[in-house]
Amino acid sequence: MVETPGSQSSLHRANLERVVRAVRMAGSLTQAEIARSTGLSAATVSNIVRELKDGGTVQVTPTSAGGRRARAVSLSGDAGTVVGVDFGHSHLRVAVGNLAHQVLAEEAEPIDVDASAAEGFDRAEQLVQRLIATTGISPEKLIGVGLGVPGPIDVETGALGSTSILPGWAGTNPREELASRLGVPVYVDNDANLGALGEQVWGNGRGSADLAYIKVASGVGAGLVINGQIYRGPGGTAGEIGHITLDESGPVCRCGNRGCLETFTAARYVLPLLHSSHGADLTMARVVQLARDGDPGCRRVIADVGRHIGSGVANLCNLLNPSKVLLGGDLAEAGDLVLDPVRDSVARYAIPSAGRQLTVVPGTLGGRAEVLGALALVLSEMGDATLLDAAAAAGFGAGEGAGEGAASDGSPEGPREGREPGRTGGRTGAADPAGPPDTAVAAASV
Secondary structure (H helix, E strand, O other): OOOOOOOHHHHHHHHHHHHHHHHHHHOOEEHHHHHHHHOOOHHHHHHHHHHHHHOOOEEEEEEEEOOEEEEEEEEOOOOOEEEEEEEOOOEEEEEEEEOOOOEEEEEEEEOOOOOOHHHHHHHHHHHHHHHHHHHOOOHHHEEEEEEEEOOOEOOOOOOEOOOOOOHHHOOOOHHHHHHHHHOOOEEEEEHHHHHHHHHHHHOOOOOOOOEEEEEEOOOEEEEEEEOOEEEOOOOOOOOOHHHOEOOOOOOEOOOOOEOEOHHHHOHHHHHHHHHHHHOOOOOHHHHHHHHHOOOHHHHHHHHHHHHHHHHHHHHHHHHHOOOEEEEEOHHHHHOHHHHHHHHHHHHHHOOHHHHHOOEEEEOOOHHHHHHHHHHHHHHHHOOHHHHHHHHHHOOOOOOOOOHHHEOOOOOEOOOOOOOOOOOOOHHHOOOOOOOOOOOOOOOOOO
């Protein structure tokens, strides 16, 4: 039967998808939170949740909210499997999760990603297959993969936007390559955006609709969340904070300019400052540990890096006025040794009204932020209609039992104007969180 637009059955179907979308994005919500995030009445939400539970699309567990008993709603863990793949310049990390936002398996291994794209994809394919096997889940249940790479992504094609950042990947399309190997849809984004998404869903960014995630590693990038959604820009290069010019007569950057923020903060430029006193095998993680232990040289370098990052953050404040900035990567482990200089620079260079509203904090997910963001990317892109159709194939009727899109008093509960989240970021897969910034998130095993 073909549904007529505006009919009771089509409204009901739309409400089913809105509830599934809200739960899918958050991981777990109480029914009251679903009602707030979707604009549906409590009675309609209760009926829809009951229908989805009977059809095997969601699972309901007892919980508490505000000291009162409540029911937490999440997607059924048996409904499908998703995979996150994170390529760093020196590591590969893969995580396997389910639709209930539970991480089932995770593993990282060292790899020189810059050297060869073919080797990187070979290793990723092998690690994905091995981890899926360890979970005991059938490979047929894999429904999508999120992929993070340390460079800008063309939002139209899914290809790398700059070959100077990953020279060994010139001419490759990461999305198409991994999709052809694994046989499922692949959604790709840069590592900073995925770090922001991971922290927004699972970490220190929960409850913030406007934030920036600054990742400082071999390069420097920012993942920007504006009005609850990752902002990529029309070409996918938004957030390249590492190429803000601090000194036009400074060191030559790999981008071809001089004095970029990256040349004063990234590991490849910072570590040589300590080679003569601490040896050539120094890593940023080791510098952070030595600084925490009181080494004066490492403390000075960390503080200088923090001040330079703060200059870039102040520019972000003046332009975008975020409420929170999270620092990720190894540098975040330095805590206030790096965060206090960041805050000092923000106080000095940001306009007072923007600086006063800003909170600068470390990310809480550490090196896992990007791979968890890759999982969240798949969950954000997965079609709600696909889940419902799969349930219908198992005997779940999409037009029965939930009040046909109306509240218990008979009033229509169609989509509220302006509340339907739009998709951004082209075909790469963009986050479109459904629900307000204060939506609670529950993630097991994270």
